[in-house]
Amino acid sequence: MSDQTNMSRSASTAHRRRLLPTDDNRFVIGAACVIAIVCVLVGGHLYGRYLSARDLGGRDNAIAQLRAEDQRTKRQLDAKSAEVTELQTRLDKVQATLNAIMPSQNTFNIQPNQAIVVGNGRLTVGLVGAPSNESVTLDINGKEQPVEAGQIVEVAPDPSTECQVQVQSFDMFKAVLVASCRPARQQ
Numbered sequence: 055m056s057d058q059t060n061m062s063r064s065a066s067t068a069h070r071r072r073l074l075p076t077d078d079n080r081f082v083i084g085a086a087c088v089i090a091i092v093c094v095l096v097g098g099h100l101y102g103r104y105l106s107a108r109d110l111g112g113r114d115n116a117i118a119q120l121r122a123e124d125q126r127t128k129r130q131l132d133a134k135s136a137e138v139t140e141l142q143t144r145l146d147k148v149q150a151t152l153n154a155i156m157p158s159q160n161t162f163n164i165q166p167n168q169a170i171v172v173g174n175g176r177l178t179v180g181l182v183g184a185p186s187n188e189s190v191t192l193d194i195n196g197k198e199q200p201v202e203a204g205q206i207v208e209v210a211p212d213p214s215t216e217c218q219v220q221v222q223s224f225d226m227f228k229a230v231l232v233a234s235c236r237p238a239r240q241q
Contacts, residue, residue, distance in 0.1 A: 160234045165227070169193065173235035176211045177219065185224045192231075194219055214238050 162170055162179075169180030180193040189200045194209055201207055206220045217235040224230065 160232050161222070162231045162233065163228050164231060172219075172231070172233035173211075173217045176215055176235050177209060177217050177233060179219060179231060179233060181229050184226060185229060190221060190224050190229050192219065192221070192229075210238065211235075 160172075162172055164170055164179065164181045166181050166184045169178055171178055178193075178195055182191040182193050182198055189202045191198055192201050192207070194207060195211060199207065201219075201221045203221050203223055206218050209217045209219065211217060214237060215235050216238045217233065220232045222230040222232055
């Protein structure tokens with residue numbers, strides 16, 4: 055039995071010697087390691103490029119989708135802006151028409167040679183002739199007086215009432231007046 059054991063030992067020793075590097079195969083093993091490292095590096099680089107290209111494709115699709123959505127939003131914004139502008143124009147026209155029909159409280163539009171009753175029926179104001187460049191001539195309760203734009207005329211139709219008439223603006227076709235009355239102050 056001892057002979058068989060020795061033979062198996064010599065076979066395993068020869069096998070071990072082949073696995074251990076010798077001068078001849080050290081170069082081959084070193085070259086194989088270098089080639090394996092280079093292959094791993096090149097493979098990793100190529101796989102990284104593949105992953106980044108796949109990510110770039112998704113990014114490019116997202117950018118294209120966002121651009122299309124941005125253009126759609128801009129078109130909607132332009133349409134809404136045009137709609138708002140149109141509605142504002144219509145509102146201005148309606149407001150001007152309403153002011154011509156029913157001016158704000160105590161504000162009156164008066165035409166040349168027209169008289170109106172203002173101040174809760176206490177004053178009669180008329181525009182005498184066409185307005186000049188700098189003033190208009192108002193007839194307030196039968197008394198004519200030239201009035202410039204912004205000027206306030208104070209009138210007392212009776213001892214218990216004080217009234218004010220102011221010319222806000224005028225042109226060749228009308229004058230805009232503000233007239234109001236209040237109880238007289240006790241002195």
